[in-house]
Amino acid sequence: MIKIVPATAATDFAAVAQLYYDTxxxxxxxxxxxxxxxxxxxTTWHPEKRQNQTLLALAEDQLAGVCAFGPARDSRFAGAGELYSIYVHPAQQHQGIGQLLMQGALARLEPDFSSIYLVVLTNNLPARRFYEQQGFHATSQRKQTQTDFGPLEEAIYGRGPQFVKNND
Known part of the structure; x- marks a missing residue:
């Protein structure tokens, strides 16, 4: 049985960071x-910074997934909500945990935001399909992050009146 619960001050955020790393x-x-x-x-991740904007998926009281969300971090999308991250431990994937986390995050975002977006690597086709199944669509917006190891190309997916569907 999967339980979706909000993070609290008592959450083991080191375990959450480890889940991010493993995923x-x-x-x-x-x-x-x-x-x-x-x-x-x-230690690359600091999930404790979003304690009040994080949901945890517990499978038999063990951390199986995490989802963070809140107001838009990108000024281009001011007024929208953002799904910051959603990760399911590799050993727990394909069991509906991601969908439960997504539903929980959307239930918390939708009362405050008519539009919601997320950022996904353009070459992450499984994630893109998952987001499309959850009602998000690709927009024409892109984001490129330059790293010491090369660029990371990301697509903006959205839902709601602020995000126009990309018909490419």
Whole structure:
């Protein structure tokens, strides 16, 4: 049985950071430069900073997934909500946990935001399909982040009146 619960001050945020790390090492292995993945550690992430904007998925009281969300961080999308991240431990994937996390985050965002967006690597086709199944669509907006190991190209996916569907 999967339980979706909000993070609290008592949350083991080191375990959450470890889940981020473990997921990145598997999910992004062939999507980002190897050097980029190699320089990551569990301390790369600081999930405790979003304690009040984080949901946890627990499978038999063990951390199986995490989702962070809140107001837009990108000024281009001021007034929208943002799904910051959603990660399911590789050993727990394809069991509906991501969908439960997404539903929980949207239930918290939708009362305050008529439009919601997220950022996803353009070459992360499984994630893009998942987001499309959850009612998001690709927009014409792109984001490129330059790293020491090469660029990361990201697509903006959105839902709601602020985000026009990309018909490319």
């Amino acid at each position: 990145w090492q598997v999910a992004y292995r062939d999507l980002v430069p190897a050097g980029y993945l190699d320089q990551l550690t569990p």
